[in-house]
Amino acid sequence: MSSPARLPGRRPLIIAHRGASQVCRENTLPAFERALEMGVDGVELDVHATRDGVLVVHHDPVLTIGHGDGVEAAPIAALSFEQLAIHRLQSGDRVPTLHEVFALVGTRAMLFVEVKAPHVEALVAALLSAYPDVRSAVHAFDHRIPVGVRALRPTTPIGLLSASYPLDVRAVLSGTDASALWQHAELIDEALIAAAHEAGVQLIAWTVNSAPHARQLAAWGVDGMCTDVPDEISTALTTAGATRGAANSSATLPPPVRP
Known part of the structure; x- marks a missing residue:
């Protein structure tokens, strides 16, 4: 577990939850581009796989x-990519591939990949290796998934998602080599952040959409905030006096790695 705690005075990472999901359709290329224009540190997204093994971004x-294209309400895992490619969301946007998102984001921000689908660790590891200059990390509720990705690609930072208050942070992290705990924001207190830092990992809060809540979490020392309104949260923290580093160069973001 190699990720350092946030440096004193450095504001938490601002991570766009599914892109700029309040102004664009979530998990679409326009949402990710808009988030980048807002100057976010990171972009969070959700990943599934088609029947023929193409990783796509959809919650x-x-x-x-x-739009009546014949595949509405179909499981993504049951569709070929050719079938999925004709689908248009209600916004008119396509469901993007993970390759497209990596190519779009590039080195402009860090990508936080939440893997929703089981048994795709090899596909994810291969894609990350195809983009060695892109800063990326993998997290999931099923902790076996990020652990499996890291086993195949040991340079990949991984995180564990939690929607309950962990009574023993070290026990949750045991055997995972995770560098971050993603915790439901309403279940975070100062003691939990301290426990995460004592265990050597970052604490990332999701989903933080309230300015007062963001300021409180920042005062407690949270390392990152995943938010639907990154521009508003960034403004709230800047107004509160948290120090912003150079764009997308926070000390908590790992450098690109070679496979």
Whole structure:
């Protein structure tokens, strides 16, 4: 577990939850581009795989209702990529591939990849290796998934998602080599942040959309905030006096790595 705690005086990382999801359709290329224009430190997204092994960016395992293209409400895992490619979301946007998002973001921000689908660790590791200059990390609720990706690609930072208050942070992290704990924001207190730092990992809060809550979490020392409104949260923290480093160059962001 190699990720350092946030440096004193450095504001928490601002991570766009599914892109700029309040102004664009979530998990789409326009949402990610808009988030980058807002100057975020990182972009968070969700990943599934098609029947023929193409990694695509979509929150739910089943396609949302679109434009009558014949694949609405179909499980992504049951569709070929050719079938998925014709689908349009209600916004008119396509479901992007993970390759497209990596190519779009490049070195402009860090990518935090939440893997939703089981048994795709090899696909994820291969894609990360295809983009060695892109700063990226993998996290999931099923902790076996990021652990599996790291086993295949040991340079990949991994995080563990949690929606309950961990009574023993070290026990949760045991055997995972995780460098971050992603915790539901409403379940975070100062003691939990301290426990995470004592265990040698970062504490990332999700989802933080309230300026007062963001300022409180920052005062407690949280390392990152995943938010639907990154521009508002960034402004709130700047107004509160947290120090912003050079764009997308926070000390907590790892450098690109070679496979």
